[in-house]
Amino acid sequence: MSHTTKNKAKLLARVRRMKGQLAAMETALEAGAPCHEILNMAASVRGAMTGLTAELIEDHIRGHVANPETDPDPERAKGAGELIDVIRTYLR
Amino acid sequence: MSHTTKNKAKLLARVRRMKGQLAAMETALEAGAPCHEILNMAASVRGAMTGLTAELIEDHIRGHVANPETDPDPERAKGAGELIDVIRTYLR
Amino acid sequence: MSHTTKNKAKLLARVRRMKGQLAAMETALEAGAPCHEILNMAASVRGAMTGLTAELIEDHIRGHVANPETDPDPERAKGAGELIDVIRTYLR
Amino acid sequence: MSHTTKNKAKLLARVRRMKGQLAAMETALEAGAPCHEILNMAASVRGAMTGLTAELIEDHIRGHVANPETDPDPERAKGAGELIDVIRTYLR
Numbered sequence: 438m439s440h441t442t443k444n445k446a447k448l449l450a451r452v453r454r455m456k457g458q459l460a461a462m463e464t465a466l467e468a469g470a471p472c473h474e475i476l477n478m479a480a481s482v483r484g485a486m487t488g489l490t491a492e493l494i495e496d497h498i499r500g501h502v503a504n505p506e507t508d509p510d511p512e513r514a515k516g517a518g519e520l521i522d523v524i525r526t527y528l529r
Numbered sequence: 530m531s532h533t534t535k536n537k538a539k540l541l542a543r544v545r546r547m548k549g550q551l552a553a554m555e556t557a558l559e560a561g562a563p564c565h566e567i568l569n570m571a572a573s574v575r576g577a578m579t580g581l582t583a584e585l586i587e588d589h590i591r592g593h594v595a596n597p598e599t600d601p602d603p604e605r606a607k608g609a610g611e612l613i614d615v616i617r618t619y620l621r
Numbered sequence: 622m623s624h625t626t627k628n629k630a631k632l633l634a635r636v637r638r639m640k641g642q643l644a645a646m647e648t649a650l651e652a653g654a655p656c657h658e659i660l661n662m663a664a665s666v667r668g669a670m671t672g673l674t675a676e677l678i679e680d681h682i683r684g685h686v687a688n689p690e691t692d693p694d695p696e697r698a699k700g701a702g703e704l705i706d707v708i709r710t711y712l713r
Numbered sequence: 714m715s716h717t718t719k720n721k722a723k724l725l726a727r728v729r730r731m732k733g734q735l736a737a738m739e740t741a742l743e744a745g746a747p748c749h750e751i752l753n754m755a756a757s758v759r760g761a762m763t764g765l766t767a768e769l770i771e772d773h774i775r776g777h778v779a780n781p782e783t784d785p786d787p788e789r790a791k792g793a794g795e796l797i798d799v800i801r802t803y804l805r
Contacts, residue, residue, distance in 0.1 A: 445558060448558055448567075449555060449558050449559065452551055452554050452555050452558065453555065455551055456548060456551045456552065456555070459544055459547055459548045459551065460548065462544050463541060463544050463545065463548065466537060466540055466541050466544060467541065472585070472588065472589050472592060472593060472703075473589065473593075473700075473703035473704075473706075473707065475540075475585060476582070476585045476586065476589055476703075476707050477706075477707060477710070479578065479581055479582045479585050480582055480707055480710055480711045482578055483575065483578040483579060483582055483711075486571065486574055486575040486578055487575060489571055490568070490571040490572055490575055490803065493564070493567060493568045493571050494568065494796070494799060494800075494803075496564065497564050497565060497568055497792065497795070497796055497799075498778075498796060500564060500792075501564060501565075501788070501789070501791070501792030501795070501796075502774075502778055502779050502789055502792040502793050502796055503778050503779060503789070512777070513777070513778060513779070515777070516657075516773065516776075516777030516778040517778050519656075519657035519660075519773065519777070520657075520770070520773055520774060520777075520778055522657075522661075523657065523660050523661060523664055523770065523773075524770075526661070526664055527664045527667075527766065527770075527804075528803075564795075565792075565795035565796075565798075565799065568795075568799050569798075569799060569802070572799055572802055572803045575803075582711065586704070586707060586708075586711075589700065589703070589704055589707075590686075590704060592700075593696070593697070593699070593700030593703070593704075594682075594686055594687050594697055594700040594701050594704055595686055595687060595697070604685070605685070605686060605687070607685070608681065608684075608685030608686040608749075609686050611681065611685070611748075611749035611752075612678070612681055612682060612685075612686055612749075614749075614753075615678060615681075615749065615752050615753060615756055616678075618753070618756055619674065619678075619712075619756045619759075620711075629742060632742055632751075633739060633742050633743065636735055636738050636739050636742065637739065639735055640732060640735045640736065640739070643728055643731055643732045643735065644732065646728050647725060647728050647729065647732070650721060650724055650725050650728060651725065656769070656772065656773050656776060656777060657773065657777075659724075659769060660766070660769045660770065660773055663762065663765055663766045663769050664766055666762055667759065667762040667763060667766055670755065670758055670759040670762055671759060673755055674752070674755045674756055674759055677748070677751060677752045677755050678752065680748065681748050681749060681752055684748060685748060685749075
């Protein structure tokens with residue numbers, strides 16, 4: 438996964454943070470925490486997962502399809518830049 | 530969280546499964562797995578999180594707002610049933 | 622739909638605005654507008670639809686299930702308020 | 714928008730169907746239809762909009778970035794195919 442090697446440390450940190458959030462959810466469930474607390478935890482992990490997925494899609498486009506900054510074909514560079522913009526907007 | 534006590538074991542099992550999925554993502558990232566594998570893992574965890582959040586919202590409605598099966602007010606029972614239906618459809 | 626009567630004018634205005642956005646998309650498609658413009662229009666209508674659906678769900682909770690501000694049962698009022706909070710956060 | 718010319722009639726039909734759904738929502742709102750009917754209409758239009766956006770993104774990838782079936786670069790063709798797969802799964 439060469440194209441994410443540079444981001445690897447950052448991605449790993451995000452995945453580990455989410456694992457920590459799920460561990461906190463597990464503890465809260467076991468301790469009988471109020472329902473809305475569990476619910477807010479779940480909504481928060483889902484939001485984080487959405488953000489991570491959007492970033493992985495962007496990384497994939499740049500690394501394995503076309504990089505808007507470096508692609509030698511100007512049409513494809515433009516198309517890839519527009520694609521990344523819409524992914525960012527759409528998968529907020 | 531009395532209303533989820535009966536579902537507690539099931540919810541815990543789902544949270545633990547997702548923790549396992551994130552641990553697998555972590556291992557895959559560390560091992561330099563292909564980008565699209567990581568991406569599919571992320572999309573899969575997000576889907577599981579969406580399903581879990583929808584179920585927690587439904588549990589919250591039944592346990593803390595109004596249960597369509599047992600609420601003594603027929604109007605409210607109907608409204609709660611319609612609400613649960615739309616949550617299920619909307620948050621697939 | 623008594624509970625939305627007060628909001629009726631506002632809801633109608635939002636639905637009509639979206640109809641206008643779809644009419645603009647139709648014109649753009651017919652005129653052969655650039656693909657990414659059509660795409661951004663679609664993403665924008667979807668965002669507006671998400672916001673409208675979230676507001677309709679909130680209206681339904683207040684009008685047909687439980688209103689956090691006026692429900693005589695404090696437990697149910699609290700539960701309904703928490704539910705509305707999570708719907709707002711979740712369906713941004 | 715050459716790449717969607719072939720799909721233009723199909724896309725136009727989908728946009729017009731959604732305009733019809735919004736017109737039906739407008740009529741229902743004006744007529745004071747039950748809240749949950751309006752809500753289900755909104756959720757249904759949003760679902761249709763999600764599907765249309767996903768298809769437009771796929772069209773954009775094939776037409777302006779890389780077509781997995783015809784791209785001369787096998788690595789890029791593979792990357793574009795994986796990207797389309799994840800968009801389809803993710804934006805159900």
